[in-house]
Structure formats: C-alpha cells, structure tokens
Amino acid sequence: MFNTKSATVAVEANLNQLSADQPIMRGMNTVTPIKIEPFKVACSSCNLRELCLPVGLSNADLNQLDTLVATRRNVNRGDTLFRTGDVFQSLYAVRTGFFKTCVSSEDGRDQVTGFQMAGELLGLDGISNDRHSCDAVALEDSQVCVIPYGQLEDLSREFTDLQHQFHKIMSREIVRDHGVMLLLGSMRAEERLAAFLLNLTQRLQARGFSASALVLRMTREEIGSYLGLKLETVSRTFSKFQEDGILEVKQRQIRIIDQSGLQKLVNTTC
Amino acid sequence: MFNTKSATVAVEANLNQLSADQPIMRGMNTVTPIKIEPFKVACSSCNLRELCLPVGLSNADLNQLDTLVATRRNVNRGDTLFRTGDVFQSLYAVRTGFFKTCVSSEDGRDQVTGFQMAGELLGLDGISNDRHSCDAVALEDSQVCVIPYGQLEDLSREFTDLQHQFHKIMSREIVRDHGVMLLLGSMRAEERLAAFLLNLTQRLQARGFSASALVLRMTREEIGSYLGLKLETVSRTFSKFQEDGILEVKQRQIRIIDQSGLQKLVNTTC
DNA sequence: CGCGAGCTTGATGCCGATCAATGCATGTGG
C-alpha cells in the first residue's frame, strides 16, 4: 500500500551524522532556494547521499559516482524539467525543491502520478522508450543533479553495489505505484487524504523536517488529481479534518494535531 | 496512459517468423496446458523470445541467457507463485498461462495491480526490499521460467544489451502503472472497461491471438478490483456494451463487434 | 440431479462531482 512506514527506516537514523555541504533544515519545510552554486558537484559530499542514488555505496564507488554526476540544473517554479515526448538522456536527482510528475491522455485529461522531493529520482519513465512519457514540473524553485543515463549504465556494469542500488530504486517506484493503485482503487476520500499526508510527513521527516507541521507545495487541484478527487472534495476533507481536531489547516500550512487519528483513518475499513 | 498502441509494435511484426518449440495458438485464446516438459529450457529456442526478456539480444547473448534460465515451474490454477512477504530470489517469466498480481492493505482490502500473460515478467516488486510486496496467483494452469535474480544481475554486468533490456522492462512497468493511475484517477466506468478490453486484446494480438474474440481468464470481481469498480458495475457495463452493439458477451467469452466504438469510449471526455 | 461459484439485473441510497458564489492572499500599476 501507500507505505507510511517502510523503506527509509535505515536512512533516518543516519541523517544526524552527515557532514553536509548544505545544512539540513529542521522545523518547517520553508522554501530555501540555493543562492550560490557549490563549487564542486559531488555525491560524496552531498547531504542527500543517504537518501539518494548513493545509498550504501563504498567510498571508492562514491568517488566514481562523482565523475558521473557532474552537472546540476536549476528549474524555476512552474517550469518543466522534461515533458512528454522529450528525448530521454538523463535521470535527475532532486537536490532542492519540489516536483510533480503528470501524465495526460489524448483527450487532455491529466493525472498527477507523483510528487518528488530532495533525494528522489526523476525520469525513470524515459528508459522504456527513449522518450519521456510524463511531464516533470517544478512546484518551487528547484535544483536537480543531472545523471547521464548511458554513463550510469556503464558505471553500474562495473560497480555491483551501484547496479543493485539502481535496481532497488526502480523497483521501489513500482511498489510505490502499486500502493497508489490501492489507494485510487479502494479508498474513500478521507482515507486517501490521510494516507497522502502521512506519506508526505514521513518523507519530510526522513529529511530532517518536522513530522507534525508542513507547508504544502502543491495546490488543492494537484492533490486532487493525484488522489483521484476534485479540488472541492480535497478542500472539504481538509475542513472536516480540522473540525474533527485532527489537523490545523491555514491555506497550505498544515499542522497535524492528532497523528494517531490520521493513522486510524487509513487502517480502518469503513 | 493505459497504452493500447505502443510498445510491442516491433514485436508483432516478428511473430510470424518464429521457429518455435511450441506452435503459437491462433484464434481464441483457449487453455493450453503444457503436457510434456520440453527436454531443454532455452530462451534461444523459445517462441516468446521476441516478447520476453531476450528481446533484441544477439545470438551470443542469447546463449548466455540460456545458462541463466535453467528451470521452469508449474503453477496450478488458483495457486500462488509467490506471496507478500516471501523472500525474493527470482524473477519469473510467464511461459504459458495467466496470472494476476495483487497487493493488500493492513485492513484486508486488496487491489489487483495487474494481469500477466505469456512473455511478461513477474516479481519486479521484490527487488526493492528483498521480499515480495504482492501476491502472484495463477488464473489458469501455468508455467513460468525461473530467472535467478542474482545471476541476472551478474550477467547483465557482462552484457550491455541484456542490461539495457532489463532496465527497459522495469521502466515499462512504471509507465504502465502510471497509465493505470490515470485510468483509476480520472476515467468513468465505461471508459475503464473499454480501455481494459483494448489493452487485453492488443496484448493477445501481439501473441498471435484474435484481436476481436477473447476468453477472460478472470472473474468480474477481479476485473472490478483492477479497475476500481464493484463486480456489479463491471457486469452492468458489459451488458450495456452488448446493448449498444459494441460487444457480444457470453459469460467470459467476449467478442468485439465494434472496435472503433470501444476506441471512441476511451478517447472521448465524458 | 443438485450444489455452489460466478454472473446478471433491479431498487435504493450515498459519496463525491458539479455548479455557483464568496473569501482570502498576493501582486501590479496608477
């Protein structure tokens, strides 16, 4: 399911000991656009290396990865990193900021398929056809590390751990998607929104942010698209959660008052 | 989206020239359990090699693959190939038969996440955690080729084409999942069922079956679970399609009368 | 033959969509 507990467990524990080239924000996840480009792009000294592609790699492997991930790219809020039909050449690791991916059908309907934050990979869809099959849009000013795909394949033929880690990331994306299918196929509005919030906070927490307060980077409409609901329903459900004393909602500022109440909502058939 | 045209185009053209160790069935997709085990398991002589993992591999690579895929396993109708929580060791390629995969949430709801037919891979979900995160159930007596995952990683470090093909298959699964999300998030019952049928027939056609007549291997309830509908709704929608002269429905025997009518249903908003 | 799993069909009700109006925050230009 839309997993609220798994995966990043080992990661969280490690976050404290990082000697990062950017301090990890604590507390609210406020916008922190990077002003100055770091002089050197290097996975080995990145504060996200315990969340991103390098998870579990040895120092030797890490140095190799540094040769691969040589460039970064800034994407302003509202701009696309890539869009459907673009030739696929690289994967992207979110360094700072926040993205959504969406697919659209011939007749113009579109569906948000995911939200990506620091340390998460974008572009895996492109491998299958050598073209991207979705749009990736920055929801705030963002920066990504460019990972040339051909070189990643080359390198992962040399380094078993990197190969395995990459496969895990792809597989994790498949598992995540299955969770979303479960959500879309069988949950009701309240459960969907609860699951969504728990998932978000869990990922934010793994990045050093508060587990109980967050600022949504996306509109009600984007949340609705992701959850298979209309924006009015999302809004109403937020209001209901507030009335029930589960949340405090001020526009995009959310505070979770009753975590276990949210938890109950997703675990209960009803 | 729930792609009804893409991907297997190149494959279809090739199917006629196969020197297969099992003749490809034409016409209705009737149950054809394999009675006698072939003496040798070999991708290089398998009739599915243009649909399965070996797509696009050279003869040299193919022979290597033969060393990898050494065993098969029979799974009777109703039995599971693997289930949630099982230790992950191998991927499986469907040789004959038909499977469903389903995930379930703590509270017992479950969701069919896919149906797999000959040439399609099962078990990719297991890579992320070293444990499977869904159940794979045979919907008819089936046979799969066992692909030990560790060995596949080893081999794909040696053979670029195999590596690339494997990555494409994983990526394709991600793209497919996004299509299902679009379907679950934004389509109405008729569109969902139409998209489902078109997808099924397209895949059957790529395997040499009729494009207009098929036998469903799954119950209305399983279709409903996959499409996020109740079995009654699936049944009613079938009946409606019949009244409208789009289908002929006799229990699980489906004949498509008006292909373009189906097509229109998925391409039209509303 | 009779049982049971799966399918069909009808009647009713509810959840979330839709339509519509208002509120709130941010930004822009006079």
Next chain:
DNA sequence: CCACATGCATTGATCGGCATCAAGCTCGCG
C-alpha cells in the same frame, strides 16, 4: 497607498454515477 486583478481556497446546494443490498439466473461439476 489604494484599487483592482488574479489565482487559489472555502463553502453551499444540487445532481448523478456507482456502491450497496437483494433476488434470481447460468453453468460446470461432483
């Protein structure tokens, strides 16, 4: 600094599609 526009969010009223509940029906099988 205010007036206004714009984008997003909230809230209400109504409607409709699908779920739910409840019978029968069909077909395969012991």
